[in-house]
Amino acid sequence: MKKAKMSHHKVEGIDQECCVLCRQSDDDPALFGEKVTLKEPKLSVHYFCLLTACGVYQGGEEHEGVFGFLVKDIYKEVRRSNRLACNLCKKKGACVGCNVRSCRKKAHYPCGRKLNFISQFTKNFPSYCPDHSPSQTACVSADLSLPQSCSVCLDSIEPVLGYSVLKCPSCHHSWFHRDCVQRQAHSAGLFFFKCTLCSNKEDFQQEMLRMGIYIPERDASWELETNAYSDLLVVYEHCDASTCLCNDGRTHSYKSGVVKFS
Numbered sequence: 001m002k003k004a005k006m007s008h009h010k011v012e013g014i015d016q017e018c019c020v021l022c023r024q025s026d027d028d029p030a031l032f033g034e035k036v037t038l039k040e041p042k043l044s045v046h047y048f049c050l051l052t053a054c055g056v057y058q059g060g061e062e063h064e065g066v067f068g069f070l071v072k073d074i075y076k077e078v079r080r081s082n083r084l085a086c087n088l089c090k091k092k093g094a095c096v097g098c099n100v101r102s103c104r105k106k107a108h109y110p111c112g113r114k115l116n117f118i119s120q121f122t123k124n125f126p127s128y129c130p131d132h133s134p135s136q137t138a139c140v141s142a143d144l145s146l147p148q149s150c151s152v153c154l155d156s157i158e159p160v161l162g163y164s165v166l167k168c169p170s171c172h173h174s175w176f177h178r179d180c181v182q183r184q185a186h187s188a189g190l191f192f193f194k195c196t197l198c199s200n201k202e203d204f205q206q207e208m209l210r211m212g213i214y215i216p217e218r219d220a221s222w223e224l225e226t227n228a229y230s231d232l233l234v235v236y237e238h239c240d241a242s243t244c245l246c247n248d249g250r251t252h253s254y255k256s257g258v259v260k261f262s
Helices: 002-006 046-052 071-081 109-114 178-192 203-208
Strands: 035-038 043-046 164-165 176-178
Touching: 043 046, 043 071, 046 109, 164 178, 176 178, 178 203
Parallel strands: none
Antiparallel strands: 035 043, 164 176
């Protein structure tokens, strides 16, 4: 009863607008996941912080708590991580740890991004510090020059693969900033996320997941907009001929027949 009562109180030292796990108020769904705020109890948390936290799991149905993460379990993780200091900011609450058992590196999720942690959004959602994270190799033919621009934003890139610059595993010619391809994935969703140059989808998505890109399991954002294609359904219903020969007037239109444009 004591723990249940404590879990409904404000977390000491954390503003209610801030995520209870990373202690930051950033609201960028593409980079941190949706920031969910509950009214009762008053709690805010980033979706990616929940997914990557080492000590909290979905213990409920999708409609319960925050995407299936129960409130009592979230507060339990807050208490656990309060004993752990972040390798970057040195503050308590480092709930993301390197998945290699012998490694002691840990961070808040946003701090982990700055430290080049890679979190894989598959299966058990493991995270890896820079010493143990997956990497890519160039695989570019000697007669071809390295890409000089991001294939997503078209801004210049430093042609060195690493945390900030990734490449397509299929064509090897599409290189891009990590944040750019993450925003592309957030917008395109699972059904439309593919390489911007070769359009490869299956290998591209698998490689991006390996390299820590989150791909939402939903349709593209432009497909979800209300009345997104309403303009395409508008039918022109006015005769503009200098002399209209229709007995029913210029605004009359038949449901079938021959239409002549001039």
